[in-house]
Amino acid sequence: MNWHVPDNLSFEDALQLSEIFLEGMESNSLKETEIQEIITILISSENGARGFFVTYLTSDKSLADTPTEEVINALKTSPEIVxxxxxxxxxxxxxMAITHRRNNDEEMAQGSDRVCQRTTQLIQQVDLGLITEKLQQLQETIVTGAGKYTPFLERWGYDEEQKTVIKHQVEMNLN
Structure with a gap:
């Protein structure tokens, strides 16, 4: 399969490419070196990385439950974005798991829980110092009510219960 990722990749295109890519991984039609190369290319831009993570982390396929060495190595190539x-x-x-449970949508809540678990696993396996730094900044923003992640938290309108759960997840990933 010949992969070409456009320089001005849109988020929507990244979603489509990531879906095709995951299908290729699932069907074992991609070599290990191709997997690492494609992810490296996708995550080299913010839109590409966002599209990859949305597709990979929310996939019903079990691929994201046990990330391969190629996936981890590729993610390390764009430390700031990743x-x-x-x-x-x-x-x-x-x-979002809290939001879904408040809306009595346990299936969606479990999907959010799965994304959280997969993300935690990637954080631990990628093991970048920059991740620790950003987790500490998010924790500080939640604790003090001000900081680098204030615009992010305000944009999504997280309430105190949600911030408490986020803080708990952050703390688990810092230990």
Whole structure:
């Protein structure tokens, strides 16, 4: 399969490419080197990385439950983008699980729980110092009510219960 990722990749295109890519991984039609190369290319831009993570972390396929060495190695190639998105995915998925449960949608809540678990696993396996730094900044923002992640938390309108759960997830990933 010949992969070409456009320089000005849109988020929507990244979602489509990531879906095709995951199908290729699932069907074992991609070599290990191709998997690492494709992820490296996708995550080299913010739109590509966002599209990859949305597709990979929310997939009904079990691929994301046990990330391969190629996936982990590829994620390490864009530490700034990857660390920022993993920290935000951890926060968003843990907060959304609460929202879904409040709306009596246990199936969606379990999906958010799965994204949170997968994100935690990636955070631990990618093991970038930058992730730790960003987790500490998010924790500080929640504790003090001000900091680097204030715009992020305000944008999504997280309430105290959600911030408490996010803080708990952050603390678990810092230990």
């Amino acid at each position: 660390s920022e998105l993993l920290v935000k995915n951890l926060a968003m998925s843990s907060a």
